[in-house]
Amino acid sequence: MNQTFDMFNRILVKLFRDIMDIEGKAIITEEFRDITNNDMHIIEAIGIYEKKNMSTIAKELSVTIGTLTIAINSLVKKGYVDRKRSEEDRRVVYISLTPKGEKAYKHHEEFHKQMVLATIDGLSEEETRVLVKALSNLSQFFHDMAEKNS
Numbered sequence: 392m393n394q395t396f397d398m399f400n401r402i403l404v405k406l407f408r409d410i411m412d413i414e415g416k417a418i419i420t421e422e423f424r425d426i427t428n429n430d431m432h433i434i435e436a437i438g439i440y441e442k443k444n445m446s447t448i449a450k451e452l453s454v455t456i457g458t459l460t461i462a463i464n465s466l467v468k469k470g471y472v473d474r475k476r477s478e479e480d481r482r483v484v485y486i487s488l489t490p491k492g493e494k495a496y497k498h499h500e501e502f503h504k505q506m507v508l509a510t511i512d513g514l515s516e517e518e519t520r521v522l523v524k525a526l527s528n529l530s531q532f533f534h535d536m537a538e539k540n541s
Contacts, residue, residue, distance in 0.1 A: 403529075411428060414428060414502065414506075415427075415428035417502050418431055418498060418499050418502050419431070420498070422494075422498075423495050423498065425469050426466070426469065426471065426495065429462070430462065430465070430466060430471070431495060431499050432452070433448070433452065433459070433462050433463070433466065434466070434471060434472075434488060434492055434495050434496050434499065435496060435499055435500075436448050436451045436452050437472065437486050437487065437488055437492070437496075438488075438496070439488055439493050439496050439497075442475075442485040442486065442487045443485065443486055443487075444477075444483050444484060444485055444486070445459060445460070445463070445484050445486060448486060453537065463486060466492070470489055470491050470492075471488065471489060471491050471492035471495060472486060472487070472488060472489065472492055473486070473487050473488070473489055474486055475487070510522070
């Protein structure tokens with residue numbers, strides 16, 4: 392068990408170190424060189440399927456409205472995001488992607504699709520279920536730690 396634990400620990404530590412770096416290099420191409428990996432994750436949180444308000448996006452990203460506002464201002468200037476006030480309640484600001492933002496979203500989505508397919512390649516359905524359970528446990532651990540530390 393100790394050898395398996397050590398190997399699993401090394402794999403997780405390496406994954407955490409590499410994921411953001413490798414993802415950034417894979418998705419921030421020449422076409423999207425004016426945005427950061429963090430910007431791409433904001434674009435992902437905004438999504439292309441429905442308009443969202445600032446509070447919803449901030450909660451999804453676990454950031455403050457102030458932090459998100461700074462990032463959204465930059466993405467609006469760069470042409471990736473539109474910001475519109477609600478007609479019913481002028482205090483509510485809806486955020487949506489421009490066609491340029493949707494293109495970046497789809498580019499990022501394709502990277503994630505390829506990453507998932509590479510992860511489950513060669514796994515049986517049972518092995519995939521076990522992997523999903525293990526990653527769900529890890530996700531819950533992070534969620535619990537975030538709650539405990541907030």
